[in-house]
Amino acid sequence: MKNHDNHISSDSANWTVLLILLILTTLSILAIKIHVGAFTVALALLLASVKVTIVLTYFMHLKFENLLLRLMVGGVFLLFAIVIAITFIDYYFR
Amino acid sequence: MTNTVTKEPLNYLNHETGLWSWLTSTDHKRIGLLYMYSITVFFCVAAILGLLMRIEKMAPGQTIMTAQTYNGMFTIHGIIMIFIVVIPGLAAVFGNIFLPIMIGAKDVAFPKLNLFSWYLFMTGAMLGLYSQFANGHSPDTGWTFYVPYSAEASSNVVVALTAAFVLGFASILTGLNFIVTIHRMRAPGMTWFRMPLFPWSLYATAWIQLLATPIVGITLLMVIAERTLHIGFFDPSLGGDPVLYQHLFWIYSHPAVYVMILPAMGVVTEIFPTFSQKPVFGYVPIVFSSMAIALVGYFVWGHHMFTSGMSYESRWFFSFLTFLVAIPSAIKVFNWLSTMYGGSVDLKPPLLFAISFIFLFTIGGFTGLALGSLATNIQLHNTEFVVAHFHYIIFGGMGFAFFAAIHYWFPKIYGRMYSFKWANISWGFLFVGFNLLYFPLFIVGIQGMPRRYFDYDPKFQLGEALSTIGAFILIIGLIGMITNLIYHSRRGAIAPANPWHGVTLEWQIPSPPPHENFDEIPVITHEPYRFDHPHTN
Numbered sequence A: 001m002k003n004h005d006n007h008i009s010s011d012s013a014n015w016t017v018l019l020i021l022l023i024l025t026t027l028s029i030l031a032i033k034i035h036v037g038a039f040t041v042a043l044a045l046l047l048a049s050v051k052v053t054i055v056l057t058y059f060m061h062l063k064f065e066n067l068l069l070r071l072m073v074g075g076v077f078l079l080f081a082i083v084i085a086i087t088f089i090d091y092y093f094r
Numbered sequence B: 001m002t003n004t005v006t007k008e009p010l011n012y013l014n015h016e017t018g019l020w021s022w023l024t025s026t027d028h029k030r031i032g033l034l035y036m037y038s039i040t041v042f043f044c045v046a047a048i049l050g051l052l053m054r055i056e057k058m059a060p061g062q063t064i065m066t067a068q069t070y071n072g073m074f075t076i077h078g079i080i081m082i083f084i085v086v087i088p089g090l091a092a093v094f095g096n097i098f099l100p101i102m103i104g105a106k107d108v109a110f111p112k113l114n115l116f117s118w119y120l121f122m123t124g125a126m127l128g129l130y131s132q133f134a135n136g137h138s139p140d141t142g143w144t145f146y147v148p149y150s151a152e153a154s155s156n157v158v159v160a161l162t163a164a165f166v167l168g169f170a171s172i173l174t175g176l177n178f179i180v181t182i183h184r185m186r187a188p189g190m191t192w193f194r195m196p197l198f199p200w201s202l203y204a205t206a207w208i209q210l211l212a213t214p215i216v217g218i219t220l221l222m223v224i225a226e227r228t229l230h231i232g233f234f235d236p237s238l239g240g241d242p243v244l245y246q247h248l249f250w251i252y253s254h255p256a257v258y259v260m261i262l263p264a265m266g267v268v269t270e271i272f273p274t275f276s277q278k279p280v281f282g283y284v285p286i287v288f289s290s291m292a293i294a295l296v297g298y299f300v301w302g303h304h305m306f307t308s309g310m311s312y313e314s315r316w317f318f319s320f321l322t323f324l325v326a327i328p329s330a331i332k333v334f335n336w337l338s339t340m341y342g343g344s345v346d347l348k349p350p351l352l353f354a355i356s357f358i359f360l361f362t363i364g365g366f367t368g369l370a371l372g373s374l375a376t377n378i379q380l381h382n383t384e385f386v387v388a389h390f391h392y393i394i395f396g397g398m399g400f401a402f403f404a405a406i407h408y409w410f411p412k413i414y415g416r417m418y419s420f421k422w423a424n425i426s427w428g429f430l431f432v433g434f435n436l437l438y439f440p441l442f443i444v445g446i447q448g449m450p451r452r453y454f455d456y457d458p459k460f461q462l463g464e465a466l467s468t469i470g471a472f473i474l475i476i477g478l479i480g481m482i483t484n485l486i487y488h489s490r491r492g493a494i495a496p497a498n499p500w501h502g503v504t505l506e507w508q509i510p511s512p513p514p515h516e517n518f519d520e521i522p523v524i525t526h527e528p529y530r531f532d533h534p535h536t537n
Helices: A011-033 A037-059 A067-093 B019-023 B028-056 B067-086 B089-102 B111-133 B157-184 B197-229 B242-276 B283-299 B312-340 B349-372 B374-380 B384-414 B420-446 B458-491
Strands: none
Touching: A011 A037, A037 A067, A067 B197, A067 B242, A067 B283, A067 B312, B028 B067, B028 B089, B028 B111, B028 B384, B028 B458, B067 B111, B067 B157, B067 B384, B089 B111, B089 B157, B089 B197, B089 B242, B089 B384, B111 B157, B157 B197, B197 B242, B197 B283, B242 B283, B242 B312, B242 B349, B242 B384, B283 B312, B312 B349, B312 B374, B349 B374, B349 B384, B349 B420, B374 B420, B384 B420, B384 B458, B420 B458
16 A cells, blocks of 8 residues: 555655745735636635645645545545536526 | 343443443444434434424414424424434444444444544534523524524524534544445455445445535534624625525535435345345446436535526526436336345345335435426425425435334344334334325425415315324334334344345344454455355355
8 A cells, every 4th residue: 555655755845835835825815806707716716726736735645645546536626626616607697 | 043041142232231331332333323222312302393293283273382383393303303313324323333244344444433423423413402492492494594594593593503513523424434444444355346235325325424514514604604703605785695505505415315315225225135035136237326326416406496596507407417316216226126026035024114115215206306397396396295205205215224224134233033023013004104194295285285384274184184194103103113123122032143044244243243243354255145155255
């Protein structure tokens, strides 16, 4: 099993990820000023999703897990994204 | 079978004694029994509330309670039955007791977390009861807590919401435990497609528990935040939207129906081959139909909202998917019938209940199509037709499957046998009472009788009165069944290890099972349901 191995990320990798997360957080705040109407929430969710992916991949070590586990986690997020999308499609067409 | 009293060998029931040993036990079988006893008590409370509501509706006008009391009663009846009885029911009781045994493990993956789940469950259940008697009057929103009323009502809505939130956590932790157990703890040789079908159904259920329950948890917290902090999630005057609540609530609560029904399907899938002494028909299609129900069941929540102002595009989308989910359900029904066809059918009480499950679930399923269709839904929405459909699925489906499960596994759990005669008589009362209780509600519902009304037009009285008579017959059946089981759990004839000639692993160990199930972990050499030889070497 891969998850019995030790995976210690380098300091530089962790700092780089942290920097990217801070930049994306700043972008999330700045995005409020961009007026894209009904897509404001979609934009915020998109940026949040990128951040979640980075956290899962690097900080939660999903990068080092086997394909099945990565697919299962990916499937869960895909499912959640579809559920959110369906809900907002209702708002778009109403 | 023999009545000879001998010194019982050590098993999970007697290897430790005393209340403390039960309250601190991490044995999955004991935790399953803790769930069973607590759920049974809550079920009896909610059933009595249901009977009182039926007595109120025996005649038009006020009879034994006020409208406000009636509103409180249907709310707490719903909260107890849904969140405390049917959602955890089969998975927490029989899943806990039999999942590890059926996959050849000594316990679940996280035994302490399992016990913690039960304590969380009890905390939520007690909070639910407390909401009835705390300051102010009992919640009167219905178990769905629809806004804007639930955000404004002066009753104990916050306590009831907190109860549902805590119960949700118990459900998530149980689901997580089962997923890890199935992935990591199957016996050597038990590949995915050598796993019995009850564990498969629990696996599909556990994913729903894990993925859908957090959504309702957050939603209920949002209502609490709206009530206490006046944040405008759902209140239009604060920029919110009440339809958003319905979306979020049903994103969980429709899949929750599958949390209730999938383990029920798993139970009867174990019973049909055993009592037909024939391999299950279509093992692989049953596996994939379970997973398909779990997956498609995620995307049909909108059919609860056809009349709530949802967009037209969403309505036909959800209606289409609702019809789609009928396909895997029908596959299962055909597989069960085909399993019995040509088999050596032995009509013992577990099979009676399992066959009743098919009959009642099918009626519930077909009437569900009438509700899933956009045109007929407008006529039937919020009428007693919905109440009847819902109870045929939940009580006729999950409830009768629970009765089937307890009659099937009773000799394994207690090492004793119940009276077949009393089980059959109780089944007769339950089956007749159930149909008399709920079928008239289809008729009065089509005629326009709304749900959740404590009073009604006299033209509905015949249907309502018949329904109340059915409720009394049903209660007699319940009393008979519970008495038979409780009495014989201590005084019944000693049951052999394998009274039904089953072939899955639980029937290959002594009754009651030893503390850690197996002296030696079994090695699985072939697929389950081979009646030429049992599921292990």
